[in-house]
Amino acid sequence: MDQWKTVLYEETKGVATITLNRPDKRNAISYELIDDLLAALNVAERSAACHVVILTGAGLAFCSGMDLEDLRRITSRSHEENLKDSQTMADLFRTIYDFPKPTIAAVNGPAIAGGCGIATMCDFTIASDEAKFGYTEVKIGFMPAIVSTFLIRQVGEKRARDLLLTGRIISAREAQQFGLVTDVVPARELQEWCRELAGQLMESSPSSLKATKQLLGGFAEDDLNEHIREAVIENAHIRATDDFREGITAFLEKRRPKWSGK
Numbered sequence: 044m045d046q047w048k049t050v051l052y053e054e055t056k057g058v059a060t061i062t063l064n065r066p067d068k069r070n071a072i073s074y075e076l077i078d079d080l081l082a083a084l085n086v087a088e089r090s091a092a093c094h095v096v097i098l099t100g101a102g103l104a105f106c107s108g109m110d111l112e113d114l115r116r117i118t119s120r121s122h123e124e125n126l127k128d129s130q131t132m133a134d135l136f137r138t139i140y141d142f143p144k145p146t147i148a149a150v151n152g153p154a155i156a157g158g159c160g161i162a163t164m165c166d167f168t169i170a171s172d173e174a175k176f177g178y179t180e181v182k183i184g185f186m187p188a189i190v191s192t193f194l195i196r197q198v199g200e201k202r203a204r205d206l207l208l209t210g211r212i213i214s215a216r217e218a219q220q221f222g223l224v225t226d227v228v229p230a231r232e233l234q235e236w237c238r239e240l241a242g243q244l245m246e247s248s249p250s251s252l253k254a255t256k257q258l259l260g261g262f263a264e265d266d267l268n269e270h271i272r273e274a275v276i277e278n279a280h281i282r283a284t285d286d287f288r289e290g291i292t293a294f295l296e297k298r299r300p301k302w303s304g305k
Contacts, residue, residue, distance in 0.1 A: 047079035047082060047083065048064075048075065048079065049063070049064055049065050049073065049075050049076040049079045049080075050062065050063060050064055050076065050079040050080050050082075050083050051064045051101070052083045052086060052087075054087070054090060054092065054093055057092060057093065057094040057095065057241075057245050058093070058094070058095050058096075058097060058238065058241045058245075059083075059086075059087040059090065059093040059095070059096045059097070060096075060097045060098075060099065061080065061083045061084070061087065061096060061097070061098050061099075062098075062099050062100065062101050063076065063080070063098075063099070063100045063101060063105070063106055064101045065101070066100075066101040066102025066103070066104075067102075068107070068110060069102070069103070069104035069106070069107035069152075069153070070100040070101065070102070070104050070105065070106045070107060070158070071106070071107050071108060071109060071110040071111070071158075072106060072108060072109050072110060072113075072157045072158065072161075073110040073112075073113055074113060074128075074131070076110075077131055077132070077135050080135065081134070081135060081138060084096070084138055084139070084142065087144065088142065088143060088144065093144065094144060094145075094241075094244070094245050094249055095144060095145045095146075095147065095241040095244050095245060096142065096144055096145070096146045096147070097146075097147045097148075097149055097237050097238070097241060098139075098146060098147070098148050098149065098161070098162075098165060099148070099149035099150075099151055099234075099237075100150075100151055100152060102152070103151075103152045104151075104152040104153045104154075104158075105148075105150045105151055105152050105153060105154040105158055105161075105162055105174065106153075106154055106155070106157070106158025106159075106161055106162070107153060107155050107156075107158055108155045108156030108157050108158050108159075108179070109156065109157055111294075111295060114183075114291050114294070114295070115291065115295060117282055117291070118282075118287070118288045118291055118292075120282070122279060122283060125278075125279035125282045125283070126275065126276070126279040128279075129188075129189065129274075129275040129276075129278040129279045130275050132157065132189055132278070133189045133271050133274065133275050135161070136160055136161070136164050136189060136190065136193065137271065139161065139164035139165060140164045140193060140260070141256075141260055142256075143253045143256060143257070144249075144252070144253065145166050145167070145241075145244045145252055145256070146164075146165040146166050146167070147165060147166065147167045147168075147169060147237050147240055147241060148161070148162040148163070148164075148165035148167065148168045148169065149169055149233055149234060149237040150162050150168060150169065150170040150171060150174045150176075150215070150224075150233075151171050151173075151174065151230070151233055152171065152173060152174055152175075153174065153175040153176075153212075154174060154175070154176050155175070155176070155177050155178075155179055155212070156177070156178055156179050156180055156187070157190070159176050159177060159178055159190070159223075160178075160187075160189070160190040160193070162176070163176075163193070163194070163197065163223050163224075164193065166256070167225045167226075167240060168218075168223060168224045168225050169224075169225055169226050169227075169228060169233065169236055169237050169240065170215035170218065170219070170224045170226070170227050170228070170233075171215065171227075171228065171229070171230040171233045172215055172216075172227055172228065172229055172230060173215075173230050174214075174215040174218075174227075175212050175213070175214060175215070176212070176213050176214075176215070176218040176223060176224070177206070177210065177211060177212035177213060178190060178194070178206050178207050178210060179210045179212070180207075180210065181207070181208065181209075181210045182210045182290070182294075183287075183290035183291055183293075183294045183300070184281075184284065184286035184287040184288075184289060184290025184291070184300065184302070185281065185282075185287060185290065185291075186277060186278060186281040187207050188274035188275075188277045188278040188281070189271065189274045189275065189278055191203065191207055191274065192267060192270040192271050192274050193267075194206065194207070196263065196267075197222055197223060198221045198222045198223060199222075202221050202222075206221070215227045284305060285303050285305040286300075286302050286303060286304065286305060289301060289302065289303065290302075
């Protein structure tokens with residue numbers, strides 16, 4: 044099957060397994076990874092033999108958020124470039140959220156910031172008991188704008204405020220209590236559990252599953268479209284602030300940021 048530099052793709056017995064494959068970087072999100080992941084999802088969508096997609100990470104992490112080098116480069120990009128980058132991330136989340144076939148995130152380790160978004164966009168989020176979740180953007184002067192449009196629908200406004208404003212990391216069990224995680228299983232059983240779930244899904248009619256997903260997604264589609272448009276603009280705007288530049292610089296220099304509020 045098709046293979047890419049940052050993503051592995053394997054298809055067997057009706058299940059496509061897509062593995063984020065930057066274990067040395069804790070599967071951090073680079074622009075190359077976004078392109079590769081979108082391409083792999085496109086292959087799975089077009090494959091007549093694929094009925095379910097499992098998304099997981101290589102190594103000890105599921106996905107640790109944005110790549111450090113890409114974060115560094117963001118601080119010098121133009122407003123137009125930041126708008127394009129923001130739209131690209133929105134396209135990734137929306138592709139996973141609207142994917143016509145059932146999707147399962149096998150969260151084998153930390154899923155942080157954008158990585159948490161990827162994990163929780165799937166229909167089912169099955170977490171290892173060693174997994175951690177969190178939207179840490181505010182810690183570096185950033186803004187979880189795009190993911191917030193989905194999160195508030197998943198967990199409600201009060202819990203969304205808790206997660207997004209504190210930027211705290213939560214356990215898999217707490218994530219399940221919040222409604223972000225479907226099931227929590229022992230690490231050694233994660234992959235088997237996800238394959239069994241995939242098998243259960245494949246006992247149903249593919250056309251019925253697709254139609255049901257379209258129905259569920261359609262209930263809030265107009266609101267979601269508008270909110271995502273607003274979020275892309277806000278995401279690009281905050282990248283031009285002094286606090287964002289200071290937050291990224293401090294993070295890369297491993298020091299406490301000195302916020303100016305600008």
